[in-house]
Amino acid sequence: MGSDLRTVLHLALERLKNKSGSPQLDAEILLSHLLSKSRIWIYSNFDLVLDDLTVDKYMKMIEEREKGRPVFYITGKKAFINFEFKINDRVLIPRPETEELVERVVEDSKSTGWKTFLDFGCGSGVIAVSIAKLLPESMVWIVDQNNDALKLTRENAIKMGVSDRIHLLETAERQTFDVVISNPPYLTESEWNRLTDLHEEPRDALVGGKDGNDVYAQIMKTYNADRFYFEIAHPFRTSLKKLFDDEGFRYEIIKDLSGRDRIAILHRC
Structure with missing residues (x-):
């Protein structure tokens, strides 16, 4: 059936709130990366329903963050000045x-x-x-x-x-x-x-x-x-x-x- 963006983001925040110093930012960056959309776009489309496969991929990323893996190692990229760099x-x-x-x-x-x-x-x-x-x-x-x-x-x-x-x-x-x-x-x-x-x-x-x-x-x-x-x-x-x-x-x-x-x-x- 899938879940809407609002619900998915809330679930991610609940899982990260005691695991990260910036749970909301982390959850937003990871979701933005997965969807190839801006963080502003996410908040403008809270009612959009994600399919189960996409939700599962996102929750696996959240699980990595729960275990302490830095956000930018999960996404494999980092903005620097006005450029985007591949990192690992x-x-x-x-x-x-x-x-x-x-x-x-x-x-x-x-x-x-x-x-x-x-x-x-x-x-x-x-x-x-x-x-x-x-x-x-x-x-x-x-x-x-x-x-x-x-x-x-x-x-x-x-x-x-x-x-x-x-x-x-x-x-x-x-x-x-x-x-x-x-x-x-x-x-x-x-x-x-x-x-x-x-x-x-x-x-x-x-x-x-x-x-x-x-x-x-x-x-x-x-x-x-x-x-x-x-x-x-x-x-x-x-x-x-x-x-x-x-x-x-x-x-x-x-x-x-x-x-x-x-x-x-x-x-x-």
Whole structure:
């Protein structure tokens, strides 16, 4: 017989209300994905009856969310800036703060004329592909220890029509760029152990060693650039400040829209 949208959404909310910090949003995103309709459309068509097969598919998605699987791993896609990226559970889920990082790089590049970029730890490719889309004359190299991430970045680059300007950086092929960008793993071991809600995402994409600074050090010791743009943890750690100082960098710390330390812009003294 099927069920109408109002009933189906109510059932989903009841199942998620004690399992998610945002049950209504999760239920709406999953239903919107399944139906290939906007969330506004759903509320404008509450009386529409879904067939039993569609309801069953939706409830299986809700069951995955009940078990703790993140919404965007279930849908397999995530919006970033004005683009939609394919993602999977082998890469980090893109965050709004990283959009701010990309937007700052693009803004600065338009005034300086920077054209060569390195995205270290490319993940799903949101940084590399977005820069290639927003800066049509740019060339972007990518590095990631995760072959699944490199494959996914390539798929997203092809989807967005910029695969001819995104290149895998081979070992020792090139070490100097106009800009090096990274949203590196920056959680400490103790932070990872405490933040259990992140444990559905890849540990290697989140943990940067005992003090969270291992990947920053690796990047600064390996590459040269006019500017380095890093996403950082809030608050700006004393240990990271010392690392920047010891490596001979001047830096500026930019707060995100929530007023939290989020972007470090570095250049050598």
